[in-house]
Amino acid sequence: MGNLASIIFTAEFGYAILRVTTPILFAAMAALISDRAGVINIGLEGIMLMGALTGVIGSAFSGSLWIGLISAILGGVLMAMLLAYFSLYLKTDIILGGVALNLMSSGGTIFILYLVAHDKGISSSLKSGVFPQVDIPLIKDIPVVGEIFSGHNILTYIAFLSVLVIYIFLYKTPLGLRIRAVGENKDAAASVGINVRRIQFLALVLSGVLAGFGGAYMSMGYVSWFSRNMTAGRGFIALAAEAMGRGTPLGTMLTSLLFGFADALSNSLQSLRVPAEFVQMIPYIATILGLVVYSNQQKPKKVKGEMEESV
């Protein structure tokens, strides 16, 4: 146990949490934006994975990191548009569409990888860029705090910034208002002349942009290559984080951090003499536990407390 404490209560561990939270947070924000428009994007996992691959390819062929980022976003957006087209225009069930997207991406990325890099596992033959790490002036010099919060990948900062941007977008702009209205009562929105399908399409596209960022981080920040199925369930964990965060940007950020914590823990514990397979289960078990706790608190305990009091 002493070992555990010596792992958790360190600045490195704090740093690691933010590092591993980044892709979950991007995906969770992607989940949030589509969910608030009333379209559940189960396909995030696949979208993110595709973004990770197109990012690497774009960067390798152009030699530019930023074109890599744009390629990742484009990859994400195209996938999201595919889902939007099938579910909103051809009226497929969005859940089935999302599942199909995930399966297609899982196999499709390997296929493309083989075409481009002649490898079915990893993209190491492609020379893609890696996003730089940035030190934050002033903060970097503060002991502990600096170690935790400074020196992260630039995409990590963008991820946390996106929470604020999405908050402002949803609650302070006309478009955000429309998205929330469509998600809550689309007949009401339609009755005042809002084009529901267009709003939902847009929300899915934005969701694709954010998941594209998440993918770019996976292959050009977290590590510097693409490997098969490298998103490893983060798209699903993000959906859980969004649900537990009750669809609010801040709540979702906090639950994403919670899952990031579990993920970081699983990484750190691998250095101890615990079986690796066991440790790797931690994030997923945390997800299940999180969802159980979440569904229990849906019927607040306060009710019972009050009742007992007044008896």
Added chain:
Amino acid sequence: MEEIIRMEGITKVYPNGVVANNQVDFSITEGEIHALVGENGAGKSTLMKVLFGQEQSEEGKIFIRGREVKLTSSQNAIEHGIGMVHQHFMLVPSLTVAENLVLGKEPTKGGFLDFDKAVEITKELSEQYNLIVEPEAKVEDIPVGKKQKVEILKALCRGAKILILDEPTAVLTPQETSELFRELIELKNKGHTIIFISHKLNEVKEICDRVTIMRRGKNVGVFHIDEISTEEISNLMMGKEMSLDIQKKKAEPKEPVLSVDGLSYFNVVGRQVLKDVSFCVRAGEILGVAGVEGNGQKELVEIITGLQVDYRGTINILDRNIDKLSIKGIRGLGVGHIPEDRMTYGVAELASVEENLISNRYDDSNFQNKLLMDTDTIDSWTAKTIDEYIIKTDSSKRLVKMLSGGNIQKVVVARELSTDPKLLIAHQPTRGIDVGAANFIHRKLVDMRDTGAAILLVSADLNEIMDLSDSLIVMYEGEIVAYFEDMSKVTEEELGLYMLGLKRQSEDEIGRCFHA
């Protein structure tokens, strides 16, 4: 005054094959309040949705001020100055009144939503039309009457000169209704034209200038309101003579069947929805529960029928405590339940009429044939029941959702009454169905009472409550605030005062409804 709208030969067929409008002509004069009446399913809402651009008709033309227009979306209709307040409110609950009002045409400042401006717009409009709302309140927190004002303002805010109100009074108390009528007259005086859909003919008589009557998708007559009596309107609506009030003899209550003692209940967010409610329903009586919706009636019914379990207090049915009983166990005591929400709790809409009818007795040994279900017995029983309850369907195998609202409700009633329950919980048994079906159901309830069943009738429809109940309790904010042992002494206005919490009986008077 000149004609502002003319609809010619409108025919609307829904994808499921229902011909909701059949060659309907409809005309509105500028500045009038025009009633559109008809039984449920007559096609009133459909005709108005066509006018509001929400549904496209297969045939027909629409003229506004003599010019033909194509209304292909609500946006189109709004641009032509048409606004609609739907039967089911079209509001976003978590948004504020002001946000709902400006939705779709939001004021902005530097690209951002200008909330202050939205509030200002709301205030101005609210004052201009004397429709008082709180701009910054969330819609989910305001009462139904206010929501309706928000809906009207929403239409006005979009420049509506012609307002369509689809059954606006269905959800209002008498007081709120008269307030609405004052507001509508004010709108009329300001030059607006109003189309008013209603079932309640006395209301139509009260404020409308002309009336168009629809029956089975057709326009069966247009009249100046002073040229026609309510009886004549109702005959045209139904296509036959039918008495509106129910004949019943005086109740002879016997021993209590249901006794509720000290019932309290807290909902999921911790609000106390029922406060120490005690009453009995006796064999051979109909006890009415009146009240504005949302004052605990729903929870009361859910608890008695076993849908809700976390309550405090004692409930006995025929001297059995139901605390530990499942829903099926409670039904086993001889309880029937006509639920409020017929599409969710009343029927399985994708199952057939027959399957729905036997869904509370499929495991009855009469319907079993050793191993499998005895389809012959079931078929003949179903046919008999469909006959007895006059359910209009071409086959017992038809999916319930293909039926009209009134016939769906008859399926529910048939299922619940044909077990001869000792206690029947009837929650809004005739909400939103046509007068013919409603009368039929009322008749059945009275018959059941006469054969000794105890009936708890919960309804927001005052006419129904007043006509049917033998005695009556009124609920306000989770409490019983009045008990009337004899209905003949109660007036609608007085009931309204209790329903709005403006008046309340003494504890002793209220306590009389606990007969045990």
